[in-house]
Amino acid sequence: MPTVDEYFKxxxxxxxxxxxxxxxxxxxxxIFEDVAGYDRKFIFMNxxxxxxxxxxxxxxxxxxxxxxxxxxxxxxxxxxxLGMDFTVNSSVLIPRPETEGLVDIITSAYAGKNDLxxxxxxxxSGCIAISLARALPFSRVTAFDISDKxxxxxxxxxxxxxxxxxxxxxxxxxxxxxxxAYDIIVSNPPYVCRSEAADMDQRVLSxxxxxxxxxxxxxxxIFYKAIARYARKSLAAGGGLxxxxxxxxxxEMRRLLEDEGFTDVDVTRDFKGNYRxxxxxxxx
Numbered sequence: 001m002p003t004v005d006e007y008f009k010x011x012x013x014x015x016x017x018x019x020x021x022x023x024x025x026x027x028x029x030x031i032f033e034d035v036a037g038y039d040r041k042f043i044f045m046n047x048x049x050x051x052x053x054x055x056x057x058x059x060x061x062x063x064x065x066x067x068x069x070x071x072x073x074x075x076x077x078x079x080x081x082l083g084m085d086f087t088v089n090s091s092v093l094i095p096r097p098e099t100e101g102l103v104d105i106i107t108s109a110y111a112g113k114n115d116l117x118x119x120x121x122x123x124x125s126g127c128i129a130i131s132l133a134r135a136l137p138f139s140r141v142t143a144f145d146i147s148d149k150x151x152x153x154x155x156x157x158x159x160x161x162x163x164x165x166x167x168x169x170x171x172x173x174x175x176x177x178x179x180x181a182y183d184i185i186v187s188n189p190p191y192v193c194r195s196e197a198a199d200m201d202q203r204v205l206s207x208x209x210x211x212x213x214x215x216x217x218x219x220x221x222i223f224y225k226a227i228a229r230y231a232r233k234s235l236a237a238g239g240g241l242x243x244x245x246x247x248x249x250x251x252e253m254r255r256l257l258e259d260e261g262f263t264d265v266d267v268t269r270d271f272k273g274n275y276r277x278x279x280x281x282x283x284x
Contacts, residue, residue: 001056070207071204090207106186117139120142120187122172126158133161133164143166145169178234179233185234192213192215193248197214221253221256237284238281241281243279262283263281264279265278
């Protein structure tokens with residue numbers, strides 16, 4: 001059997017052939033750590049140790065899934081978000097680093113405040129709702145999703161994180177608002193136009209849930225319109241509305257929120273320099 005170091009190098013080379021050198025190295029580290037528990041320090045300190053048949057088989061199984069086109073996060077069954085591991089599968093989107101910025105905006109805006117009522121619309125894996133439940137002291141967090149399978153995954157993640165989130169199956173396009181029910185409403189809804197699919201990674205198109213990704217080309221802001229109307233009636237006075245957005249439509253988002261009557265409307269960029277977040281406030 002190969003040593004840990006030999007096997008890590010061979011797996012990195014295999015994955016580099018399908019993901020490129022940088023992607024292959026990153027995927028190899030993820031698989032070794034999440035499947036085998038071998039992080040960088042372990043590999044460095046134990047490189048000469050002989051791999052067991054059992055561990056080789058486990059790692060090889062995940063590698064074959066990636067070689068077949070599956071995203072590495074689905075192959076290992078988890079994704080990292082704000083330092084936490086979240087269970088992921090084909091019923092939920094893989095959390096992206098850009099979305100961490102949305103959580104950071106909210107936690108910075110409400111630093112030092114307690115007992116906040118929070119709603120996450122389109123929660124998916126629950127990464128936003130759970131992160132906010134951990135970061136905002138004594139918050140009461142509710143999370144909507146239209147998919148019962150996504151909600152099952154989100155509940156599993158909340159249990160693992162040790163936080164309480166009220167998960168509810170809900171279609172926001174049909175939801176009835178509840179006057180003054182929330183201090184914060186946040187959403188990372190579907191926002192990718194169907195026409196953008198041609199430029200997307202096939203791993204995303206083949207494995208991630210299309211209902212959580214795509215919107216019609218002729219109505220790309222369909223969910224933002226519905227959520228803004230819902231928030232306009234459901235946010236308490238001075239409450240905050242926070243979105244992740246399609247970088248193609250920053251000015252359209254600004255106009256939408258202003259037309260709905262929100263104040264302090266702002267559209268900001270992510271760490272890559274793309275327009276990614278829209279924020280607004282319910283009038284006092």
